[in-house]
Amino acid sequence: MNATGWLAIAGLGPGNEALITPEVSAALAEASDVIGYIPYVARIAPREGLVLHPSDNRVELDRATLALDLAARGHKVVVVSSGDPGVFAMAAAVFEALEAGNPAWRDLDIRVLPGITAMLAASARAGAPLGHDFCAINLSDNLKPWPLIEKRLRLAAEADFAMAFYNPRSKSRPEGFARALAVLKEACGDARPVLFARAVSTPEEELRIVPLDKAEPEMADMRTMVIVGSSRTRIIERQNGPLLYTPRSAPGTLP
Missing domain, CATH: 3.40.1010.10 (Tetrapyrrole methylase, N-terminal domain)
Known part of the structure; x- marks a missing residue:
């Protein structure tokens, strides 16, 4: 050597x-x-x-x-x-x-x-949706089975994490993200904000924030980072675009 x-x-x-x-x-x-x-x-x-x-x-x-x-x-x-x-x-x-x-x-x-990371770059562009406890999940089932992905989605929703999703929707497996959204809508309800951040920091950058019940599979591709807020995540409306953030405190603590 x-x-x-x-x-x-x-x-x-x-x-x-x-x-x-x-x-x-x-x-x-x-x-x-x-x-x-x-x-x-x-x-x-x-x-x-x-x-x-x-x-x-x-x-x-x-x-x-x-x-x-x-x-x-x-x-x-x-x-x-x-x-x-x-x-x-x-x-x-x-x-x-x-x-x-x-x-x-x-x-x-x-x-x-x-x-x-794409997760941190997307969060920064939108505000601070990962400002409190969060988790990151790769939605690709190339190296792990779908039942494990679904289990982790449900547990993350039950724990009320904000969630950052890598590899949400590939051309070869477009149905996976639809299944993930269905799990989240069942587990979380409709109100959580969802950030679709595509090609962040490039000339093709696109940001979109929608409530979970309005999130559609076609809103994401493999260049998109998807961040689903916790039940505490807030939107601050502004003339030059909304800010998305998750407060630092948990329920039952001082603000």
Whole structure:
């Protein structure tokens, strides 16, 4: 093993280049190889001495194995994810490959470089809907069965969390989000506000806030972050657009 190699697992933020952290930019400037999903690697400017390794969306473990192997051979490798690499992204995949792979890989210099998640970017654009207790759920059933997703939705609703949903509605499984909304409408009632935040921080950004009973599956796609408020989440109406926030206090406590 070449001791000069290293592996950084980096978050590129939600889309706007201004939201990439200086730490991530420094790692990219030093990297010999960048590995990731095709649209994320496309965000990296080519330069002399840098090899780009774009790949399809469902080969995370292959990407992770390649990154570990290159780092073990002395390369300076950055694995890129959108948002934060530790939130439904590549950091966990790299550690899965590390745990199951070559024992010598465990001595590598491996760093996780955080980024601004879509969940936090969407919340900030709308106000502060995650201002009190909240949970994040990935609605994709690629790596977990639908009954587990439904169980978690019901329990989160029962606990009165605000909820942030990743991967709400894919082209291959458009029915999943409809099922999720049906579960929420049954469990929560109709009054909770729902934020649909699409392509946040990009020129295609769109924000829409509707009550839960008016939420429709077609309002979301895979570029949309959906945040469902708790029973305490409020809307402040303003001429230049509403603000959505969840108060810091729980029922029975001082405001």
